[in-house]
Amino acid sequence: MNPVFDSPASSSDALLQRMQARGPGWMEAFGELVRLHEGWVRGFLRSRIRDWAAADDLAQDVFVTAFRRIKTYSGDASFEGWLRGIAINHLRNFVRKRREQCIGGNDELQALIDRGADTFLASGDESGALDALHTCLGKIDGPSRELLNQRYVTGKTVREISAESGRGYSALTMQLHRLRELLAECVQRKMEVRES
Known part of the structure; x- marks a missing residue:
């Protein structure tokens, strides 16, 4: 045995x-x-x-x-x-x-994303964070939602989106940065409400 x-x-x-x-x-x-x-x-x-x-x-x-x-x-x-x-x-x-494939941004943004990932992943409450993210994403619509979809669901690089849409690379990068910040703040608020 x-x-x-x-x-x-x-x-x-x-x-x-x-x-x-x-x-x-x-x-x-x-x-x-x-x-x-x-x-x-x-x-x-x-x-x-x-x-x-x-x-x-x-x-x-x-x-x-x-x-x-x-x-x-x-x-x-x-x-x-x-x-x-x-x-x-x-x-x-x-x-x-694989930063260009996954992020498409700058070093400061990468550091911000790493800090955010640490907060949510280290807490052990990934399902709560994912639920909060899903709710927060539901509040975004129109061109912003389409931009997030092209970047993170379809997997296009910022340069590809820029070439297809005719919008400037810098403008798209800044818009994605602002959208990620808004989503991070929204998820943080929802997680704080969950914990209280």
């Missing part, structure tokens, strides 16, 4: 202890940890990246990083929170490497 799989309710804590101690069955324990957590890690990344194959690759990277750093996990936070932190770091690096 394999001690890792004695009970279908094998807890992450027991598996982590086996992994960290490098005791009998430690590789199987890591495999079970991956099995228990890969679904939500993949979903977490897929909900933030349009390219699901890239999200799946990032999920694998998250578990490779977790494997390498498992001895540094202290247990002060939940294992899920620790994995989420690794996923956020991999996601940030992915976005930075």
Whole structure:
């Protein structure tokens, strides 16, 4: 009988202890940890990246990083929170490497977006933040809604939108910047109301 799989309710804590101690069955324990957590890690990344194959690759990277750093996990936070932190770091690096595809803006704007992502992702209330974002997006219509749709749903770069619409690149960049700020403020207000 394999001690890792004695009970279908094998807890992450027991598996982590086996992994960290490098005791009998430690590789199987890591495999079970991956099995228990890969679904939500993949979903977490897929909900933030349009390219699901890239999200799946990032999920694998998250578990490779977790494997390498498992001895540094202290247990002060939940294992899920620790994995989420690794996923956020991999996601940030992915976005930075593809800034023109994902953002189309300047360094100050990237820093603003990173701070906003930290606030919402670190809170652990992604579904609340997504609900708030959905509500806030519902308040935007007309040309502004179409611009957001072209940029973030269709995935066109700001330069492509500029060429197709005849509008200046700088004007579009500023409009997108203002729209993101308005959305961030709206989501922040709704999250504050949720917490009170």
